[in-house]
Structure formats: structure tokens, C-alpha cells
Amino acid sequence: xxxxxxxxxxxxxxxxxxxxxxxxxxxxxxxxxxxxxxxxxxxxxxxxxxxxxxxxx
Amino acid sequence: xxxxxxxxxxxxxxxxxxxxxxxxxxxxxxxxxxxxxxxxxxxxxxxxxxxxxxxxxxxxxxxxxxxxxxxxxxxxxxxxxxxxxxxxxxxxxxxxxxxxxxxxxxxxxxxxxxxxxxxxxxxxxxxxxxxxxxxxxxxxxxxxxxxxxxxxxxxxxxxxxxxxxxxxxxxxxxxxxxxxxxxxxxxxxxxxxxxxxxxxxxxxxxxxxxxxxxxxxxxxxxxxxxxxxxxxxxxxxxxxxxxxxxxxxx
Numbered sequence: 001x002x003x004x005x006x007x008x009x010x011x012x013x014x015x016x017x018x019x020x021x022x023x024x025x026x027x028x029x030x031x032x033x034x035x036x037x038x039x040x041x042x043x044x045x046x047x048x049x050x051x052x053x054x055x056x057x
Numbered sequence: 058x059x060x061x062x063x064x065x066x067x068x069x070x071x072x073x074x075x076x077x078x079x080x081x082x083x084x085x086x087x088x089x090x091x092x093x094x095x096x097x098x099x100x101x102x103x104x105x106x107x108x109x110x111x112x113x114x115x116x117x118x119x120x121x122x123x124x125x126x127x128x129x130x131x132x133x134x135x136x137x138x139x140x141x142x143x144x145x146x147x148x149x150x151x152x153x154x155x156x157x158x159x160x161x162x163x164x165x166x167x168x169x170x171x172x173x174x175x176x177x178x179x180x181x182x183x184x185x186x187x188x189x190x191x192x193x194x195x196x197x198x199x200x201x202x203x204x205x206x207x208x209x210x211x212x213x214x215x216x217x218x219x220x221x222x223x224x225x226x227x228x229x230x231x232x233x234x235x236x237x238x239x240x241x242x243x244x245x246x247x248x249x250x251x252x253x254x255x256x257x258x259x260x261x262x263x264x265x266x267x268x269x270x271x272x273x274x275x276x277x278x279x280x281x282x283x284x285x286x287x288x289x290x291x292x293x294x295x296x297x298x299x300x301x302x303x304x305x306x307x
Contacts, residue, residue: 006096010107015172019111019165023118026157027270034277041284 066143066283073276073283080276084269091262099255111169112256116243117264119162121271122190123225125155129197130222133215145211146286148218149201150278154271156194163187174238182231183239186224193221207286 009016063069095113102109129151136145166184167177178184197214204210232241243252243260252260 009110010101012106012108012172015108015168016110019114019168022164022168023114023161026161030153030157030274031277034274034281037281038277038284041281045284 064141064143066146066287069143070280070283073280077273077276080269080273084266084273087262087266087269091259091266094255094262095259099259100253102256105173108169108172109256111165112243113259113263115162115165115169116260117267118158118165119187120264121267122155122159122162122187123228125151125158125271126190126193126218126225127222129155130215130218133211133218136211137215142211142286143283145207145215146279146282147275148211148214150275150282151271152194152197152201152214153278154275156191156198158267158271159187159191159194163191179238181237181239182235183228183237186228186231189224190221190228193217193224197221 007013007017063072091113095110099110101107129148132144132151133148135141136143136148163184166187170179171177197217200217201210201214204213231237232239
């Protein structure tokens with residue numbers, strides 16, 4: 001298979017890859033946002049109780 | 058085993074943590090498998106050319122947007138009717154994932170519509186009702202964010218979510234009720250699907266991946282919401298206690 005043809009998507013490259021990029025941004029962004037939210041909460045809990053989420057000192 | 062125990066947010070918190078990898082890892086595997094089948098196995102469509110490959114995300118995203126809305130309204134209703142905090146938190150957590158999938162279905166729909174219909178957007182029944190779905194999600198999220206008291210925020214959100222459920226069958230049947238530009242259902246519950254079997258396989262694998270991803274990310278966010286709302290309880294202790302129990306049982 002020819003990779004150049006593959007990336008060209010029969011002339012629909014912008015639309016096809018644009019769609020998949022949107023999915024990547026939305027899913028990646030959601031996971032990143034949740035991870036940051038969790039990290040922020042974990043540091044707050046650490047400063048309050050002196051224990052990390054795992055219960056380690 | 059007493060399942061009612063997990064209705065309490067602090068008891069569910071460690072369980073949710075243990076469940077996440079069981080959904081996240083299969084989701085990642087199925088996303089890769091779905092993309093492989095979608096791009097390397099499924100043939101080129103004789104009418105739409107390669108542009109149809111957008112459908113492998115558009116269709117699952119649109120389904121997830123509708124299904125998650127019903128699920129969100131269901132949890133919100135349970136939380137409201139039985140005063141169950143965990144169910145209300147679940148509704149808040151689902152709303153973000155649902156809004157994200159609905160937005161994805163609209164964007165991918167526009168990206169497919171431009172080369173296929175020749176326009177990014179038409180005020181067609183299905184497109185318009187899906188846009189209303191996105192506004193309902195945004196309304197739910199901003200309403201909850203605007204109210205400081207979590208109990209009142211849950212109740213107000215529940216009313217909005219339940220009223221908005223009416224829109225879901227409207228979206229689903231819009232292609233039958235009105236003469237729309239949007240095509241009819243590709244996959245029918247009864248009868249044969251109207252597409253090639255490898256195309257159908259790619260779509261179903263992507264749908265399964267989206268489901269698993271939604272569960273994983275919803276549980277992750279739910280843990281954050283529990284942490285934020287139940288600050289008076291030390292979840293750290295709850296988690297280490299449950300780990301201790303499991304290790305004792307093992």
C-alpha cells in the first residue's frame with residue numbers, strides 16, 4: 001500500500017483527518033483535564049492531611 | 058457482599074479506582090482495533106469515496122451523545138427522587154462526557170457534510186435537534202456550576218435533564234418524521250444493515266471503545282467530584298482500609 005495515497009484519502013484528507021484530529025483533541029483534552037483536576041485535589045489533600053492519595057506519608 | 062454499601066460516595070471511591078483500568082485498557086485496545094479495521098480492512102465506499110471513513114467516529118459519537126443523555130437524566134432522577142448523593146454526582150460526571158461526544162458528532166458531521174452535501178450545516182430536523190441536545194448538556198453543566206449548594210444544584214440540574222429527555226426520541230425519529238437531508242438509520246435493530254459487514258464491524262468496535270472510554274473517564278471524574286464534595290471524610294483512609302480488607306481476604 002502507498003502511504004502517500006493513504007494520507008491523501010482520495011482527496012478528502014482535510015475532512016477525514018480533521019475529524020480524527022477533533023476526536024483526539026476532545027478525548028485527549030478530557031483525560032488531561034480530569035488528570036489535572038485529580039492532581040490538584042491530591043496536592044490539596046496532601047497539604048491538609050500530610051498523606052498522599054496512596055496513604056503514604 | 059453488601060452492594061448497598063457502595064451507594065455511599067466514600068465507599069464507592071476506592072471501588073471506582075479499582076474499576077477504571079478494567080475499562081480504560083480495553084477502550085484503548087478497541088480504539089486501535091477499530092481504527093485498523095476502519096482504515097485498512099473496510100473497502101472504499103462506491104458513492105462517498107474515502108470521506109465515509111468519518112462515519113466510524115460520527116455514528117458512535119452521535120449514539121453516545123444520546124445514550125449518555127438518557128443515562129445522565131436517569132441518574133439525576135434517581136438522585137433527586139431517593140436523595141442519593143452518588144447518583145447525582147454520577148449525573149454531573151456523565152454530563153461532560155456526553156457534551157463532548159455530542160460536540161464531536163456535530164463537528165464530524167459538518168466535516169462529512171461539506172464534501173458530501175456541499176454544505177457544513179443545514180437547519181435540518183436531525184441536525185437541529187442534535188444541536189439542541191448540545192445546548193441541553195451545556196445548560197445542565199452551567200446550571201450546576203452556577204449554584205453553590207450541591208444539593209440545590211443537583212435538584213435544579215435534575216429538572217432540566219428530565220425535561221430535556223423529550224429531545225432524545227425526537228433526534229432518533231427525526232429522519233422518519235420529517236423529510237430531512239440527513240440519511241436514515243444505517244444500523245437497524247430489525248432487518249439487515251445497509252452497509253458492508255467490515256464497515257459495520259469497524260463502526261461497532263468504535264462504539265464499544267467509546268462506551269468503555271466513557272465509563273472510564275466518568276469514573277475518573279466521579280472520583281474528583283466525590284473528593285471535592287466529601288472533603289470532611291478522609292477518602293485516603295477509606296481507600297487504604299479497603300485495600301487492607303482485600304489483602305486480608307486474599
